[in-house]
Amino acid sequence: MTDTTTPLAVRAAPPAQVPVPDPGLGLTWRPATLQDAAALAALNVRSEEADGLPYRTSVAEVAEELAGQWRDLSLDTLVGVDADGTPRAYAHVDTAPGDERVVRAFVSGTVDPAWRGRGIGAALVAWSQARARQLLAASGKELPARIATYADDSVPEVACVFEAAGFAPIRYYTHMRRPLDAPLPDVPRIEGLRVVPWSSELDDAVRLAHNEVFADHWGSEPRTPEQWRAARAMFAPAWSFVALDDADHVVAYAVSGRYEEDWPAAGYPSGYTELLGVRREWRGRRVAVALLATVMRAYQADGMAYAELEVDTENPSGAHGLYAALGYEVAHSSTMLTIEL
Known part of the structure; x- marks a missing residue:
C-alpha cells in the first residue's frame, strides 16, 4: 500500500533535469508541435504495421492528443528526428486533471521499426518516467500516485522495456468483438426507462453519470468537462445512445467510436463501444443489454461486420460475463504496467 503520509513531492522523487536521449543514438531531439500530427501518425502506423497490430493511429487522434489545454508540449513530448527531419521516435506524458483518488501520469511512445535495437526505446522510457515524476510532484495533490502505460500483449518486447525500467503489470484488458451477421439479441422493454439517441443537450449529464457509475471501478477517475470534450476525435454520435428514466434523468449510456x-x-468494418455504464440503482434490470442491443442494430444498419469493445478482466460489475453471454469473443488483449508511488 502507498504511504501517503509522505508528501507526493518526495514520493515521486522528481529529477531536477529530464534525461534527453544521447545524440549518439543518431537522432536530434525536440518537443512535438501541433504541426507534427500527420508525421507522428505516420510513425505510429509504421510501428503498428511492423508489429502486426489490428489497428492504426489516425491523424485526428494524434492532433487531439497534442491539443489538450492542460498539456505543455514543450515539456511533455519528445520527438527524435533523423537527418531529413523525419520523426523516428516519439514519447508523450499526459496527466488527467480530474484525478481525485489516484493522481496519474500516462506515458506512451514508439520507435520506427528501422531504428529499433539501438537503445532508443529504453532512452524514451527513461525520459518519460522522469518527466512523469516531475508532473506528479508538481500536481499539488496529496494522493496515491501512479505512472502508467499500456502494452499490447502481441508485442511482449514493449512490456519488457518498461519492466526493465521498474514498471510492473497491474491490470489486464481484453478487446472483444461480436459478429453482426449472427442473430442480434432482442432489445428488452424496461418499465420506466426509454433509450434515446445521444444529443449535445444530454452530453454533460452523460459525463456526470459516467463519473458516478465508474467511481467504484479500479483505475477510473472523474473526467472534467475539458477532458470529456477532448476525447472526441473518433466519436460517433449516430451510434451513441442514452437511457432516461421517466423524469428524463440519465441512468445509463453507450458512447461509440468509429475507427475507420x-x-x-x-x-x-466495425463499431466500437467506447463507454458503457449503468447507474447502480438500475443494475440487474437488463439496461446494459438494452443499450448494447440498440448499439448493435445501429452498427449493423450502417454495414458494420462486428461490434467491438474493451473490458477490464476484473471489472466489478461482471461486464466480461455479460459480453460473453451476448456473443462477444476475445480478439486480443493488453496489459497496464505501472510504477505505484
Whole structure:
C-alpha cells in the first residue's frame, strides 16, 4: 500500500533535469508541435504495421492528443528526428486533471521499426518516467500516485522495456468483438426507462453519470468537462445512445467510436463501444443489454461486420460475463504496467 503520509513531492522523487536521449543514438531531439500530427501518425502506423497490430493511429487522434489545454508540449513530448527531419521516435506524458483518488501520469511512445535495437526505446522510457515524476510532484495533490502505460500483449518486447525500467503489470484488458451477421439479441422493454439517441443537450449529464457509475471501478477517475470534450476525435454520435428514466434523468449510456483507419488492418468494418455504464440503482434490470442491443442494430444498419469493445478482466460489475453471454469473443488483449508511488 502507498504511504501517503509522505508528501507526493518526495514520493515521486522528481529529477531536477529530464534525461534527453544521447545524440549518439543518431537522432536530434525536440518537443512535438501541433504541426507534427500527420508525421507522428505516420510513425505510429509504421510501428503498428511492423508489429502486426489490428489497428492504426489516425491523424485526428494524434492532433487531439497534442491539443489538450492542460498539456505543455514543450515539456511533455519528445520527438527524435533523423537527418531529413523525419520523426523516428516519439514519447508523450499526459496527466488527467480530474484525478481525485489516484493522481496519474500516462506515458506512451514508439520507435520506427528501422531504428529499433539501438537503445532508443529504453532512452524514451527513461525520459518519460522522469518527466512523469516531475508532473506528479508538481500536481499539488496529496494522493496515491501512479505512472502508467499500456502494452499490447502481441508485442511482449514493449512490456519488457518498461519492466526493465521498474514498471510492473497491474491490470489486464481484453478487446472483444461480436459478429453482426449472427442473430442480434432482442432489445428488452424496461418499465420506466426509454433509450434515446445521444444529443449535445444530454452530453454533460452523460459525463456526470459516467463519473458516478465508474467511481467504484479500479483505475477510473472523474473526467472534467475539458477532458470529456477532448476525447472526441473518433466519436460517433449516430451510434451513441442514452437511457432516461421517466423524469428524463440519465441512468445509463453507450458512447461509440468509429475507427475507420483500423478497418483495413482488422480486415472488417466495425463499431466500437467506447463507454458503457449503468447507474447502480438500475443494475440487474437488463439496461446494459438494452443499450448494447440498440448499439448493435445501429452498427449493423450502417454495414458494420462486428461490434467491438474493451473490458477490464476484473471489472466489478461482471461486464466480461455479460459480453460473453451476448456473443462477444476475445480478439486480443493488453496489459497496464505501472510504477505505484
